[in-house]
Amino acid sequence: MNIKQILTIAITITTLSSCAQKLYFKKEVSHAEAQTDLMIQEIPKADNKNGTLVTPRTLEGGNLKLVASKDWTSGFFPGELWYLYELTKNDKWKQEAIKYSAFIEQEKFNDKTHDMGFKVYCSFGNAYRLTKNENDKNVIILAAKTLSTRFSPKVGAIRSWDHNDDKWDYPVIIDNMLNLELLFEATKLTGDSSFYKIAVSHANTTMKNHFRSDYSTYHVIDYNPETGLVEHKQTHQGYSDASAWARGQAWALYGYTMCYRETKDPKYLAQAKNVASFIFNNKNMPADLIPYWDFDVPNIQNEPRDASAAAVIASALFELSTYTKTNDYLPKASKILKNLSTNYNFKNGEGKGFILNYSTGSKPSNSEVNVPLSYADYYYLESLIRANKLKNNKSLFN
Template sequence: MKVNRSLLVVCFATLFSIASAQQKSPFKPQRALLDSIQSNFKLADDQYKYMATLLQPEQFPKTFHPETGKTETSNSGWWCSGFYPGTLLKLYAQTHDEALKAEANRILAVLAQEQYNTHTHDLGFMMYCSFGTANQLEPKPEYKQILINSAKSLSTRFNPKVGCIKSWDSKPSDFLVIIDNMMNLELLFWATRETGDSSYYKIAVTHANTTIKNHYRANYSSYHVINYNAETGAVQEKKTAQGFANESAWARGQAWGLYGFTVMYRETNDKRYLEQADHIAGFILNNPNLPADKIPYWDYNAPNVPNALRDASAAAITASALLELCRYSDKSSASKYFKAAESILTTLSSKTYKAQLQTNGGYILQHSVGHFPAGTEIDVPLTYADYYFVEAMERYKAFAGKM
């Protein structure tokens, strides 16, 4: 693979300029919410130590079923496997509880084999949220190599004719790409910075550009799945598999896109991605079906609004994304984003969504929706809801140190 030195100079200059611009914050966090966040971290510390006692050595938490009191788990190959160690490590960074770090290290050893998994697009979720977080806290050569191998594995799923990384394996005539895949591109940007190999960067940018072209409607809502022709790159079908209908706006899908294009702007400094993120944020925050507390229904077009189930996972992802996007957007938009994130965090910190100690299978948040049409993970806790809730709280707390 050829190193593009000029591209690397742009990458590093971009990161430096963005970081420099972030030294001072115009936002003043609410003291009451900061206090709630500290309380949430303490609860989460205890909850995750309790969760660890419910797992067998090779198991990763997946969800918990309140009606039966049973924990559902997965193996390391499940797309959510990286969220458990990632959350443990993020909590460790806040509480310095060595028990969390020890459990994270234990489960990371089980997860490491997935660095060679070429049958999934979710290596960003699986490996960057876990080993990437570990490497940020305590850089190690072995973490770096695992992440590089993971980026190599992810890159094998890229088709230059389509201009995308394949999400789901299917029949040969299909090339399925889901909006969630925007979340896995951050791993590729990291790989270019670490190795000097610009091919990872180019794959990420090409995938994002193709996604803007084909995944988004005129109102900046997103389809869930695009089915491409693998040989010609032509769009064969547009679907929303996990939403109410093909033309509906599945809430978590909108959150994935918002977060993903915010990362794209951070990593490239290309205004197209900032504009895309702003447009997506506008669709979400101006949506007539968005409740006042900013916790979305599982689909913005669910037929039984306002009695449809809410999705805490979509809310947590949105809050985390908005707390980064507000650093880059114009003053008026940034203020709106920051206040919306505050509203989400306040609601998620309430008794309605936050679990009590040693309940909820050890999860922090209640009331997420995984795959409503399939009848799975409905109104239950989910690992990624917790992960992005912790990240959002992390990001909000960081503003207190930049006033």
């Protein structure tokens, strides 16, 4: 076989691979659209207490469970709709996204929660990115101001929960890293650096106190609000205080990757890479890269997986792959995305319109185990968008 023949075969294989990827992407987007169409049909049929429940969260006993705007998951479904609009440019999804985002706009003033990023940035943040609507911009800024009121200079971090005062004095959870993106955006929109400084302080405090020497993370750190000192290192949703809760690792990976994007501080990139190393070098990471709900739970082979953690990890890896050339982050992200799309998804017409199945919310309380979750679908669609942009040599953030 001569050089010309070898080159011809190589070009043919590359072309076929590219075509297969395009077909794969089109199939997954079409599936997401079909399922979301079903979800929109199912929402009016769901149990809705006095009409106060606004977005879907999960299935409970096979029935669609809706939540109020104050629920930490309320912004994910509007965010999914914005992502479908971005993927398809179909105005139908834009109109639905506007409708469902409006249901939770009041959360911009809710100072009883740290979940502003999840609720407001996943919905109105994507809305503003795609439409540059001034109202969406104002919602982001007001939400950031509200979130900032939960920051303690003494602790150096944003308080997470207000409940369980008998259990915690000033709890900060690893999940809270995802809410920092809202603050970074608010500084870009206003020029007010106070939001940026709060986000950096929180990221630094979390880096200092949340991580063990192997870069696994505690779920909850409880601080003394008067001294700022650590009182307890615990879990709430993981197997034990000393274990590595899978979605906690995912939040950490995503959070520090995002912090590097916003600050270009190399210590955040190093932290993200170290967390990724813990995840993928862990002896209990399955071959398909869809983690069990906790990396350290006994008899792990009999435990449920967490597709939501996998979706967050995949999305973070797609971004992380753009910050360093000597890695296998992109192949791993692609593998996770493919496995979610083929082995952890609902077939068309099933699951009341959810896209992914087999997520685990809180195994210790036997809540939302082996069920769909709205945030799994959100980060799955975000992963699809990021994969497609990278394939087409486009910026992830335009």
